[in-house]
Amino acid sequence: MQTLDELSDFAHQQTSDSKKNVNLPKEAFLYQRQGPWPQPSPRNPKGEAPAVLRLPRKEKEEWKKKIGRRYVKNMWTYWPKALHYAYKHKGLHKISDEDFNHYLGEGVFSKFLIKGLSDQKRAIFNDFLPVDHNEREYYIIDFSLMSFTKPFEGIYATGTIVVFEKVNNALEAKLIYVDQFEGDKKIVQPTDADLWSIAKVYAMQGAAYKLILSEHALLHFPFDCINAISKSSLPINTILLQLLLPHFEHTLVLNKVVLNSTASPVENDQKFPYSGFLGDGDGQRSLVACAYSGIEGNDSYNGYHYSKEIEKFDSPYYTFLLEYYNVIKKFVTEVVNVISDEELLIIKEWAGHINQWLPTFTSSDEILLKDNLIQEITMIIWDVSVAHSADHHSFAQVPSYLVPLRVRVNPKEVHNNEIDWENGMTIKDMFRYRMEREMFFKPTNVSTLYNTKYNFEKTNYSESTKKYLKDLNDIFIRELSEVETRLKHKNVPVFIPLKEIARSIQY
Ligand SMILES: [Fe+2]
Missing domain, CATH: 3.10.450.60 (Nuclear Transport Factor 2; Chain: A,)
Known part of the structure; x- marks a missing residue:
């Protein structure tokens, strides 16, 4: 394996190659070099992740069609079920x-x-x-x-x-x-x-x-700047962009709406029935x-602090997440090993841009060590697919009446008064909660990890390399489908079935 110094020397010698990227025609990029880019969060520059506010029209239209319309439909059609649940589990x-x-x-x-x-x-x-x-x-x-x-x-x-x-x-x-x-x-x-x-x-x-x-929120928002910078700085014909793109679908618009719309559930405007x-x-x-x-x-x-390393905690949920992490890492390792030295120079610039917004993201020099690149990419794909979807799915398994959003019992008065469990949550409180759950908490997939086909044919690699990458894609999907059997042998619960894992943050 090459050392960091050797790679830096190599990078230095190749600056003329690097300039080739700068000289690429604008058509070589997804949004003709006018793509999204991060900026400090407008509401809380120090207390929230960088935000991406100017979004490509194409992404906004896609989101409206595939996700926005569902919200409207849910709002007008789900209420009888929400009301039924609220009555059934009142108090x-x-x-x-x-x-x-x-x-x-x-x-x-x-x-x-x-x-x-x-x-x-x-x-x-x-x-x-x-x-x-x-x-x-x-x-x-x-x-x-x-x-x-x-x-x-x-x-x-x-x-x-x-x-x-x-x-x-x-x-x-x-x-x-x-x-x-x-x-x-x-x-x-x-x-x-x-x-x-x-x-x-x-x-x-x-x-x-x-x-x-x-x-x-930490699974959602810090990845926006990686999403935007990848779409705007990586040429279409790079392996890295094609590897990441399926995992960046719909997310920028979703996150912008969640953080900035007055109709966002976070704002909790009581004129909306889903504000619980x-x-x-x-x-x-x-x-x-x-x-x-x-x-x-x-x-x-x-x-x-953004980290490319998976955070260990002691529970079956961690074992579940780790099993998928390892499969993703194996796939990413094999794909990264194909990446050319020329593309690595483009990746060096990419990491430099991200590092300005996420200071703990691997620096432009250190990303040249493929192990670092493998870890960074694995973290991105795992976070926005498995880790994100599993959170939503596992939360949706907990009965809402056992995990309340509103409690109408004053903790300062419970020592002297009998607790009024019956009025501790109103029917309206639960109705709002169930509406919110249906629209925003419960997983609703647009595209899944299991059905992911990477567009490696768009890369500027030889036909045999493209064929090899396609084979890796097939093996990856097969290996994902073997995880649940392994988990059963280890007696670890399936916290989300594979076929229900979204490939990107879509809810
Ligand atoms: Fe989410």
């Missing part, structure tokens, strides 16, 4: 310990698990830990971000922190810290009857918001910023 529901441990410990919410008790968390829970706590295995999930929401009158939210202990290889919730519980009664345990029950409800509410508006969040748009947006910029003094919120 605020308790969640059993078994379901609470299951949903937070195994599926999509298990992404939030942090192993061990940090000094900061130990200081909070110290008085409630058993004497032999150093010999036990603890995990925490921190929903402190809920303190940043701005609920409408009569709706409540509070920061919570859940402590789990691993017993016989399964997680059991032992303690919950509830920020807005009164005085010295902020920490509750399973023996605390109704206080424990309502603490679990606040935690599940926190799980919904942490996922939808904080952690899941608990408060005004600023509160929702502050949760995006919690993930992106972190929360001062809280070691569970350290801010976001």
Whole structure:
């Protein structure tokens, strides 16, 4: 393998070749060199990922046809079902310990698990830990971000922190810290009857918001600048552009609408029947910023730094995601090995542009090491397909009445008053939630990973190389279809069936 120095020397010698890219006719590019490009987020330049606001007309029309129309159709036709569900499951529901441990410990919410008790968390829970706590295995999930929401009158939210202990290889919730519980009664345990029950409800509410508006947002938005820069800086005839394009379908328009439209669910304008969040748009947006910029003094919120490495966490959901990651990486490795030195110089410029917007993206010099390039491409494809779709699918499996968006029980009053479960969530609250779920949370595919055919015939490589790339594409699809059998052997749940994984961020 070549060293970085050798590659840099090579790159230096090839600057005349690099200029060939600059001299390419505008027709060599997807949007004739007038394609999309990132800019600082207009609403929150430091607290949100760079935004892509000027979009090609073709992409806007496609999005309207394939996704926008569905939203309108859902809005006018889904309401009887939403209403039926809201009546059937009216009120605020308790969640059993078994379901609470299951949903937070195994599926999509298990992404939030942090192993061990940090000094900061130990200081909070110290008085409630058993004497032999150093010999036990603890995990925490921190929903402190809920303190940043701005609920409408009569709706409540509070920061919570859940402590789990691993017993016989399964997680059991032992303690919950509830920020807005009164005085010295902020920490509750399973023996605390109704206080424990309502603490679990606040935690599940926190799980919904942490996922939808904080952690899941990190799968969506930082990739916009890679999407835009790839479409505008990579010539059509490069392997890299053809490898990425199917994974960038529909996303730029979707993300722009989510972040900037006044009709966006994030804005939560109550004139729309799908606006089911608990408060005004600023509160929702502050949760995006919690993930992106972190929360001062809280070691569970350290801010976001783009990384080409998959983040490890301890749950079956991670094992599931990793299995697909490995298959994608194998395919990407074989494709990258075909990329010519000439194309590598174009990729060097591409990485340089991205690196200006995502400073932790591999630099233009280091991208010449193919291992770095392989990791970056694998991360992009895996994130926008498997990781993104699995989040939506796994969340949609949790019954809505167990993971509320609105809670009408004031945490400051639960110590002295009986909890009014019946009026803890109104029919209207649940109706809005179910409308929102149908339109935006539930996966609705336009194109799938399983049906992906890369247009490698458009590249400027020899016929035999193109044939080889097509064969790699076929092998990739076959290997994807073998993952579920392997997961079954390992006793890992299928958190989303392969044929339901979208190839790009489409919802
Ligand atoms: Fe999404």
